Amino acid sequence: MNQYASWKYIxxxxxxVLSLIYVVPNFYGESYAIQIMPIKSGGEIETSALExxxxxxxxxxxxxxxxIYEPSNIKVKFNSAExxxxxxxxxxxxLGQKYVVALNLIxxxxxxxxxxxxxxxxxxxxxxxxxxxxxxxxxxxxxxxTTRGYLRDIRLSLRKDKVAYYDAQxxxxxxxxxxKSENDLxxxxxxxxxxxxxxxxxxxxxxxxxxLKIIISNKTKKAITEFAIKQNxxxxxxxxxxxxxxxxxxxQQGLDRIVxxxxxxxxxxxxxxxxxxxxxxxxxxxxxxHSDTATIEKAQNGAPPFGTExxxxxxxxxxxxxxxxxxxxxxxxxxxxxxxxxTGQSIVSITLDSxxxxxxxxxxxxxxxxxxxxxxxxKNITEVITAPVIxxxxxGGRVQITGMxxxxxxxxxxxxxxxGSLAAPMEIIEERTVGPSMxxxxxxxxxxxxxxxxxxxxxxxxxxxMLFGVISVIGLSVNLLFLVALLSVIQATLTLPGxxxxxxTLGMAIDTNVLINExxxxxxxxxxxxxASIHMGYEKAWGTILDSNxxxxxxxxxxxxxxxxxxxxxxVVLVLGILxxxxxxxxxxxGIVNYIYGNKRRITKLSIGxxxxxxxN
Amino acid sequence: MEIFRVxxxxxxxxxxxxxxxxxxxxxxxxxxxxxxxxxxLGVEFTGGTMLEVNYPKTANIENxxxxxxxxGLNDTQVQNFGTTKDVLIRLPITKNLSIADLSEKVSAxxxxxxxxxxxxxxxxxxxxxxxxxxxxxxxxxxxxxxGIMLYLSMRFEWRFAVxxxxxxxxxxxxxxxxxxxxxxEFNLTVLAAVLxxxxxxxxxxxxxxxxxxxxxxxxxxVAVTEVINNAITRTMxxxxxxxxxxxxxxxxxxxxxxxxxxxxxLALTIGILFGIYSSIMVGCPIAIWLGTNQNNLSVIHSNPxxxx
Numbered sequence: 001m002n003q004y005a006s007w008k009y010i011x012x013x014x015x016x017v018l019s020l021i022y023v024v025p026n027f028y029g030e031s032y033a034i035q036i037m038p039i040k041s042g043g044e045i046e047t048s049a050l051e052x053x054x055x056x057x058x059x060x061x062x063x064x065x066x067x068i069y070e071p072s073n074i075k076v077k078f079n080s081a082e083x084x085x086x087x088x089x090x091x092x093x094x095l096g097q098k099y100v101v102a103l104n105l106i107x108x109x110x111x112x113x114x115x116x117x118x119x120x121x122x123x124x125x126x127x128x129x130x131x132x133x134x135x136x137x138x139x140x141x142x143x144x145x146t147t148r149g150y151l152r153d154i155r156l157s158l159r160k161d162k163v164a165y166y167d168a169q170x171x172x173x174x175x176x177x178x179x180k181s182e183n184d185l186x187x188x189x190x191x192x193x194x195x196x197x198x199x200x201x202x203x204x205x206x207x208x209x210x211x212l213k214i215i216i217s218n219k220t221k222k223a224i225t226e227f228a229i230k231q232n233x234x235x236x237x238x239x240x241x242x243x244x245x246x247x248x249x250x251x252q253q254g255l256d257r258i259v260x261x262x263x264x265x266x267x268x269x270x271x272x273x274x275x276x277x278x279x280x281x282x283x284x285x286x287x288x289x290h291s292d293t294a295t296i297e298k299a300q301n302g303a304p305p306f307g308t309e310x311x312x313x314x315x316x317x318x319x320x321x322x323x324x325x326x327x328x329x330x331x332x333x334x335x336x337x338x339x340x341x342x343t344g345q346s347i348v349s350i351t352l353d354s355x356x357x358x359x360x361x362x363x364x365x366x367x368x369x370x371x372x373x374x375x376x377x378x379k380n381i382t383e384v385i386t387a388p389v390i391x392x393x394x395x396g397g398r399v400q401i402t403g404m405x406x407x408x409x410x411x412x413x414x415x416x417x418x419x420g421s422l423a424a425p426m427e428i429i430e431e432r433t434v435g436p437s438m439x440x441x442x443x444x445x446x447x448x449x450x451x452x453x454x455x456x457x458x459x460x461x462x463x464x465x466m467l468f469g470v471i472s473v474i475g476l477s478v479n480l481l482f483l484v485a486l487l488s489v490i491q492a493t494l495t496l497p498g499x500x501x502x503x504x505t506l507g508m509a510i511d512t513n514v515l516i517n518e519x520x521x522x523x524x525x526x527x528x529x530x531x532a533s534i535h536m537g538y539e540k541a542w543g544t545i546l547d548s549n550x551x552x553x554x555x556x557x558x559x560x561x562x563x564x565x566x567x568x569x570x571x572v573v574l575v576l577g578i579l580x581x582x583x584x585x586x587x588x589x590x591g592i593v594n595y596i597y598g599n600k601r602r603i604t605k606l607s608i609g610x611x612x613x614x615x616x617n
Numbered sequence: 618m619e620i621f622r623v624x625x626x627x628x629x630x631x632x633x634x635x636x637x638x639x640x641x642x643x644x645x646x647x648x649x650x651x652x653x654x655x656x657x658l659g660v661e662f663t664g665g666t667m668l669e670v671n672y673p674k675t676a677n678i679e680n681x682x683x684x685x686x687x688x689g690l691n692d693t694q695v696q697n698f699g700t701t702k703d704v705l706i707r708l709p710i711t712k713n714l715s716i717a718d719l720s721e722k723v724s725a726x727x728x729x730x731x732x733x734x735x736x737x738x739x740x741x742x743x744x745x746x747x748x749x750x751x752x753x754x755x756x757x758x759x760x761x762x763x764g765i766m767l768y769l770s771m772r773f774e775w776r777f778a779v780x781x782x783x784x785x786x787x788x789x790x791x792x793x794x795x796x797x798x799x800x801x802e803f804n805l806t807v808l809a810a811v812l813x814x815x816x817x818x819x820x821x822x823x824x825x826x827x828x829x830x831x832x833x834x835x836x837x838x839v840a841v842t843e844v845i846n847n848a849i850t851r852t853m854x855x856x857x858x859x860x861x862x863x864x865x866x867x868x869x870x871x872x873x874x875x876x877x878x879x880x881x882x883l884a885l886t887i888g889i890l891f892g893i894y895s896s897i898m899v900g901c902p903i904a905i906w907l908g909t910n911q912n913n914l915s916v917i918h919s920n921p922x923x924x925x
């Protein structure tokens with residue numbers, strides 16, 4: 001009755017061998033490396049870049065200990081941190097602006113292991129050091145911006161098709177347009193529907209006018225907010241790329257939040273500045289009709305004429321600008337610093353996408369001789385960079401922005417415009433920074449707790465349960481092996497609470513074996529034969545084990561559902577640990593017991609420690 | 618070796634009046650401390666900023682305080698953390714500074730006053746996140762309680778489910794009571810420990826109840842208290858061994874785990890110790906009091922353990 005079919009032994013052996021393979025990468029350690037990535041996220045490395053990297057390293061007399069070339073990045077390993085730093089600057093100089101070079105640590109495990117997906121456990125920021133930001137996206141601003149855009153499009157379209165309207169304005173996310181006649185209203189509605197077929201209309205008939213309320217449907221609102229988050233994620237990706245961080249994490253969390261994790265980054269001030277920059281470029285027309293001194297003075301006192309706003313240029317001259325936005329930075333596909341060949345001034349030349357180019361062409365054609373202002377909005381401060389007179393129609397979508405103070409400013413602004421603007425402003429609502437030494441200390445603390453806890457359990461179990469104790473301990477070791485292998489395979493993020501959970505799981509997993517061993521003792525105490533006792537012990541303990549593990553599992557699942565960050569790491573390990581312990585403590589330990597006792601015909605005694613006889617009612 | 622050598626069953630249930638008094642008293646004091654002193658909540662819950670900094674030599678706490686008040690931060694809490702070289706600084710949320718700016722400002726000021734300082738850890742949490750964590754924590758506890766009760770009602774019956782969950786919540790309240798009394802910091806990791814205790818200490822009740830159910834089938838004409846006494850006595854050896862091993866690991870965490878895991882391990886220790894007591898001396902008496910007997914257990918649920 002205590003014999004396992006051979007397939008069960010094969011299964012046990014296979015699972016152990018497989019786990020060993022997947023655990024191995026954790027013990028290889030890491031070497032210093034540089035990682036070369038294209039500056040545009042998602043871009044590919046050109047083959048010529050690889051040659052440049054190799055030649056620049058050769059020129060600097062730096063010997064690499066391994067080079068991994070992938071379409072998305074190149075990783076080069078070195079022997080020391082010193083060489084790594086030298087290599088970084090050498091390679092960055094050689095490659096120029098198109099690529100970013102980041103410092104990284106790369107596992108030394110052989111490539112055949114990584115090829116089968118055997119990677120070291122993914123360490124959380126509290127174990128490897130770095131910065132974690134949780135950012136709240138202000139979606140109402142995105143909605144506001146899009147509504148403003150709709151208002152602009154509606155005005156342009158109505159004007160273009162010569163539909164008579166007056167007074168178009170927006171009230172939160174509702175656009176109101178007044179028409180004089182039913183005929184105009186219907187024509188207008190058709191045009192507006194072309195802009196977005198999901199608009200809901202509501203008409204109010206008054207004595208001599210009809211008010212059309214354009215309501216943005218919930219479906220559109222959802223699309224707007226989804227787009228805003230997507231745009232912000234992409235922008236953050238680009239900006240983080242410019243920072244040069246290896247293996248960053250940029251993810252949406254919940255409806256309106258974004259998590260940014262930058263392993264290894266220590267300069268939090270710089271990271272915050274680059275991530276949080278909300279530079280926005282807007283092109284608007286200057287309101288020249290109202291730019292008389294009296295009106296401007298009035299505007300300076302806080303009462304600008306209707307539909308305009310007052311801003312200042314770099315020389316503190318007040319400029320009255322229309323509220324209507326012609327183009328925003330979103331339409332920019334590329335931006336770069338350069339020098340005006342005629343004046344020698346620093347400029348930023350930008351390329352617009354096709355829609356942007358079309359709008360720009362139209363606006364410049366219609367407004368020849370008028371002034372157009374370029375506004376830069378940063379940290380809620382709006383500044384007019386330049387307000388040139390439109391000399392003629394500009395087609396092709398290539399625009400030059402003059403008025404830069406110096407070359408550095410041109411470079412900075414170009415970078416900001418290139419990496420894209422945020423569709424909605426964000427605020428950091430959670431920050432966690434862990435220094436690199438702290439990370440290493442945390443690992444050693446977690447590992448030490450686990451090791452010493454494990455050793456103590458081993459001693460206790462063997463003293464108390466003798467051979468069965470040894471079997472339980474083997475089961476526990478296999479459990480640890482499975483757990484670490486599983487964590488490595490699924491690449492779950494291991495945090496310090498996660499390490500604590502590994503230790504705790506060991507302490508709790510032994511409960512299964514204790515239950516079994518105590519049951520076997522019970523059965524012997526009740527006068528059963530050793531073989532029957534083993535059989536009954538395992539069978540009777542099963543129900544209890546299942547119940548107690550399921551209740552712990554419920555707690556673990558609650559933590560996964562409601563927990564966040566490091567706590568979720570704790571819960572994931574706890575839940576996985578329960579699963580592996582069920583397998584190892586019941587299936588594997590039974591296998592060993594069967595192997596030792598199953599084939600013996602006569603056993604008079606089990607090595608399970610002393611059994612005290614009691615009176616049994 | 619066998620630690621637990623008893624010939625006759627220990628009459629645990631005859632002490633249930635005394636234990637009831639003890640439990641009510643502990644419970645009362647825990648609630649009292651929770652109300653009067655309250656929990657010393659970590660920044661994750663209250664919102665605010667916490668910096669852990671390290672100096673190469675013994676840190677001058679007074680100096681740090683003045684540095685901070687020089688930049689306009691008066692409502693600060695500066696204290697040693699583990700060693701005399703490590704300092705923990707806690708700052709509440711300020712109205713006119715975002716949390717991102719606050720941590721930069723503090724780091725810069727500390728570095729300016731002593732360039733050798735190492736900023737080891739910064740944790741800044743906005744108020745909205747804190748409120749959410751509070752809510753999520755409460756939801757998690759509720760979810761665990763309901764989940765366990767539902768499962769135990771299915772596997773045993775409602776009387777056991779209610780008894781087990783009361784025994785469990787008793788442990789949770791006591792852990793919270795300890796944290797309130799000693800004003801140990803209650804942070805997210807401690808909350809995780811509390812939830813782990815909820816899941817773990819119910820095991821104890823499950824093991825005893827499982828034996829009770831089995832005994833009901835075996836010991837047909839014996840009084841309920843006798844049946845329960847026997848179940849507890851027979852599972853005593855397992856109880857001690859299991860908790861001893863778990864506690865060993867937790868002690869190892871207390872010794873080697875450092876400051877971050879310290880309160881986590883403390884919560885687990887209290888949870889484990891009171892878990893043993895409560896599942897025996899709280900859970901079982903409640904099960905009796907609710908009217909558990911042979912008829913409502915063994916008849917409805919025949920043996921579900923037909924597996925392996």
